[in-house]
Amino acid sequence: xxxxxxxxxxxxxxxxxxxxxxxxxxxxxxxxxxxxxxxxxxxxxxxxxxxxxxxxxxxxxxxxxxxxxxxxxxxxxxxxxxxxxxxxxxxxxxxxxxxx
Amino acid sequence: xxxxxxxxxxxxxxxxxxxxxxxxxxxxxxxxxxxxxxxxxxxxxxxxxxxxxxxxxxxxxxxxxxxxxxxxxxxxxxxxxxxxxxxxxxxxxxxxxxxxxxxxxxxxxxxxxxxxxxxxxxxxxxxxxxxxxxxxxxxxxxxxxxxxxxxxxxxxxxxxxxxxxxxxxxxxxxxxxxxxxxxxxxxxxxxxxxxxxxxxxxxxxxxxxxxxxxxxxxxxxxxxxxxxxxxxxxxxxxxxxxxxxxxxxxxxxxxxxxxxxxxxxxxxxxxxxxxxxxxxxxxxxxxxxxxxxxxxxxxxxxxxxxxxxxxxxxxxxxxxxxxxxxxxxxxxxxxxxxxxxxxxxxxxxxxxxxxxxxxxxxxxxxxxxxxxxxxxxxxxxxxxxxxxxxxxxxxxxxxxxxxxxxxxxxxxxxxxxxxxxxxxxxxxxxxxxxxxxxxxxxxxxxxxxxxxxxxxxxxxxxx
Numbered sequence: 183x184x185x186x187x188x189x190x191x192x193x194x195x196x197x198x199x200x201x202x203x204x205x206x207x208x209x210x211x212x213x214x215x216x217x218x219x220x221x222x223x224x225x226x227x228x229x230x231x232x233x234x235x236x237x238x239x240x241x242x243x244x245x246x247x248x249x250x251x252x253x254x255x256x257x258x259x260x261x262x263x264x265x266x267x268x269x270x271x272x273x274x275x276x277x278x279x280x281x282x
Numbered sequence: 283x284x285x286x287x288x289x290x291x292x293x294x295x296x297x298x299x300x301x302x303x304x305x306x307x308x309x310x311x312x313x314x315x316x317x318x319x320x321x322x323x324x325x326x327x328x329x330x331x332x333x334x335x336x337x338x339x340x341x342x343x344x345x346x347x348x349x350x351x352x353x354x355x356x357x358x359x360x361x362x363x364x365x366x367x368x369x370x371x372x373x374x375x376x377x378x379x380x381x382x383x384x385x386x387x388x389x390x391x392x393x394x395x396x397x398x399x400x401x402x403x404x405x406x407x408x409x410x411x412x413x414x415x416x417x418x419x420x421x422x423x424x425x426x427x428x429x430x431x432x433x434x435x436x437x438x439x440x441x442x443x444x445x446x447x448x449x450x451x452x453x454x455x456x457x458x459x460x461x462x463x464x465x466x467x468x469x470x471x472x473x474x475x476x477x478x479x480x481x482x483x484x485x486x487x488x489x490x491x492x493x494x495x496x497x498x499x500x501x502x503x504x505x506x507x508x509x510x511x512x513x514x515x516x517x518x519x520x521x522x523x524x525x526x527x528x529x530x531x532x533x534x535x536x537x538x539x540x541x542x543x544x545x546x547x548x549x550x551x552x553x554x555x556x557x558x559x560x561x562x563x564x565x566x567x568x569x570x571x572x573x574x575x576x577x578x579x580x581x582x583x584x585x586x587x588x589x590x591x592x593x594x595x596x597x598x599x600x601x602x603x604x605x606x607x608x609x610x611x612x613x614x615x616x617x618x619x620x621x622x623x624x625x626x627x628x629x630x631x632x633x634x635x636x637x638x639x640x641x642x643x644x645x646x647x648x649x650x651x652x653x654x655x656x657x658x659x660x661x662x663x664x665x666x667x668x669x670x671x672x673x674x675x676x677x678x679x680x681x682x683x684x685x686x687x688x689x690x691x692x693x694x695x696x697x698x699x700x701x702x703x704x705x706x707x708x709x710x711x712x713x714x715x716x717x718x719x720x721x722x723x724x725x726x727x728x729x730x731x732x733x734x735x736x737x738x739x740x741x742x743x744x745x
Binding site: 190193194198199200209219220225233234236237238257261 | 585603641692
């Protein structure tokens with residue numbers, strides 16, 4: 183099962199990743215081989231089988247909406263690559279961003 | 283103090299060659315040891331792990347200590363909080379001696395995917411210790427720490443335990459809190475204990491197990507006394523060996539060692555029978571859709587905004603793609619790509635949904651098997667530890683290493699690896715798998731086996 187370079191580019195955009203042209207070439211090959219193996223699942227009939235999203239029987243785990251201990255703001259902002267007072271600082275978010 | 287000093291000396295002596303540790307917290311460990319020594323006079327009041335050094339896989343948050351996840355994207359990051367398991371360990375008196383090496387974001391079976399270099403197997407430094415918890419396993423195997431924590435999403439505690447000749451347990455999904463465990467695949471990840479003996483493993487599990495309001499996927503079920511149930515023996519225990527797991531593709535010595543181990547348990551009073559897990563051959567492709575898909579969502583947070591690496595760029599989109607492109611290693615990027623593809627519009631039904639359905643079939647196989655047996659017995663890995671560099675160029679070959687461990691994660695069951703043999707001086711592991719939340723039976727059988735043999739007494743010859 184081969185995968186086209188344009189699909190690789192599309193998926194890379196979705197994943198916010200960038201690749202050199204050698205990396206991209208290698209990825210096309212590696213993903214094709216892996217996808218071939220994954221296609222094995224098509225041997226199994228699964229009509230009517232419930233998908234498993236969670237292995238232990240559990241629904242709607244709620245807690246009361248009460249105030250508890252939070253992380254101190256300063257402790258969190260200490261990790262910031264760039265900050266401005268109480269804010270994380272980032273480069274401009276321009277209007278014309280590449281499409282999905 | 284003597285114990286902590288001995289571990290630190292051992293780390294100084296052998297870790298330059300083994301490379302199990304990414305960071306060692308010498309001064310805090312010595313301070314903690316000093317404190318526990320003064321409290322020792324009052325022996326009755328000592329908590330269960332008082333003064334015991336423990337090594338923690340570097341994907342578990344330890345406040346103030348670097349937590350890199352084996353990745354450049356978190357190089358230098360210090361978490362502002364402890365994981366629940368670390369809090370419980372500290373309360374039990376354990377001393378965190380350092381953070382151990384791993385495959386980046388727990389993605390790998392050999393610890394070769396670490397951004398900071400591989401860990402070497404203490405039994406043969408030219409071979410891998412297994413992964414992704416290779417550092418933790420090597421630390422215990424080489425005598426650098428008596429206890430360690432690893433994580434297991436597709437076999438990452440059991441495999442390195444098998445390759446390094448120690449005990450490693452993956453608890454039932456939900457048995458141990460994941461709060462503070464950096465997420466790889468949220469429906470599969472579990473933190474697990476690594477130690478030299480089953481008894482030590484049981485002790486460590488006792489401390490970390492139990493529901494946690496900060497992890498909504500943790501089970502609010504009582505934790506039995508694991509240590510108390512160890513000496514029960516295996517009389518009348520029904521053990522099933524899956525026909526699909528033996529023979530084909532197994533290294534001959536592994537096949538022989540695992541079968542010999544089953545006969546030891548039979549001698550001790552267990553009854554053996556054959557069971558069938560027909561979907562086991564679909565477990566690896568199922569996992570390599572589900573885990574990368576969940577990972578693609580979990581790793582979206584590494585974007586250079588709030589923590590970790592940021593690569594400077596003129597606009598935010600370029601900052602994301604450059605930071606992630608440079609910060610993540612090849613295997614991580616490969617899995618994010620796989621997962622994003624499997625979840626994307628047009629491919630979701632054929633890949634992700636299909637894999638979730640096959641996961642149900644894998645679970646059903648085990649449910650049927652447990653209708654007639656109490657434990658399932660099989661190998662941990664198809665071979666003993668392979669050479670560093672041997673499989674790294676072929677991702678698919680690497681993925682197939684997990685063929686016997688992945689089904690257990692898909693089904694959410696408890697599984698243990700105990701040493702049961704050796705081939706050319708390299709350890710072989712025996713895997714025992716139990717019903718959900720039945721770690722007590724798994725540990726009891728593992729302990730009975732261990733005490734009937736000498737494998738757990740062997741040590742790698744590292745000077």
